[in-house]
Amino acid sequence: MLNFRRFRRMAVETGIGLALIGGVPAMAATPQTELLRWQQAAGQAGDAVKGQVFFGQRQGGEWSCASCHGQPPTRDSQHASTGKKIAALAPAFNAERLTDSAKVDKWFKRNCKDVLSRECTAIEKADVLAYLIGLK
Numbered sequence: 001m002l003n004f005r006r007f008r009r010m011a012v013e014t015g016i017g018l019a020l021i022g023g024v025p026a027m028a029a030t031p032q033t034e035l036l037r038w039q040q041a042a043g044q045a046g047d048a049v050k051g052q053v054f055f056g057q058r059q060g061g062e063w064s065c066a067s068c069h070g071q072p073p074t075r076d077s078q079h080a081s082t083g084k085k086i087a088a089l090a091p092a093f094n095a096e097r098l099t100d101s102a103k104v105d106k107w108f109k110r111n112c113k114d115v116l117s118r119e120c121t122a123i124e125k126a127d128v129l130a131y132l133i134g135l136k
Contacts, residue, residue, distance in 0.1 A: 031091040031098035035129040041122035051131030054124060059116045065128070068111075072135055090135035098129070 039045050055065040055073070063080060070077035073089035088094040098104055112120035120128075 029099050029101045029104070031129070031133045034098045034101065034104050035126060035133055037101070038122050038126040038129060042126050044123060044126075046123070046126030046128075046130030048127070048130040048134045051127035051129070054127055055131055061115060061117060063115050065111065065115060067115075073132065074135055090132050092133075092136050098132070 035046055055069075056071050058064045058067075066073070067080040068077060068086055069089045074093045075088050077086050077088075078084060079086060087096075089097055091097045091099075108120055108125055112118065112124075
């Protein structure tokens with residue numbers, strides 16, 4: 001009998017990377033695949049102009065996305081409260097950004113709760129990703 005945990009670990013370690021849903025080979029995340037994922041969830045294309053406005057505006061609280069990531073988010077910045085360094089968010093200025101779906105999910109969840117006091121909707125995420133990917 002196949003030990004699923006062992007098989008999954010071997011698949012990840014050898015680069016096969018089978019997704020848990022449907023056994024479809026997993027592709028490495030890219031900023032574009034993350035955008036596509038959230039556009040599909042929203043049922044519409046992300047809008048970079050709406051994303052830029054959303055990113056820069058306070059959403060009822062004291063912070064906006066730009067409070068910590070800068071506007072535009074093309075260089076290192078620091079957290080508004082802790083002062084901790086934050087690397088550039090735009091993928092064209094930081095090749096590691098938006099290349100790990102788990103991290104994208106984690107940080108959207110955490111940061112949206114800080115800015116909006118709720119999780120972002122799929123279209124809000126798609127709009128912000130369209131904006132970030134468009135920065136050159």
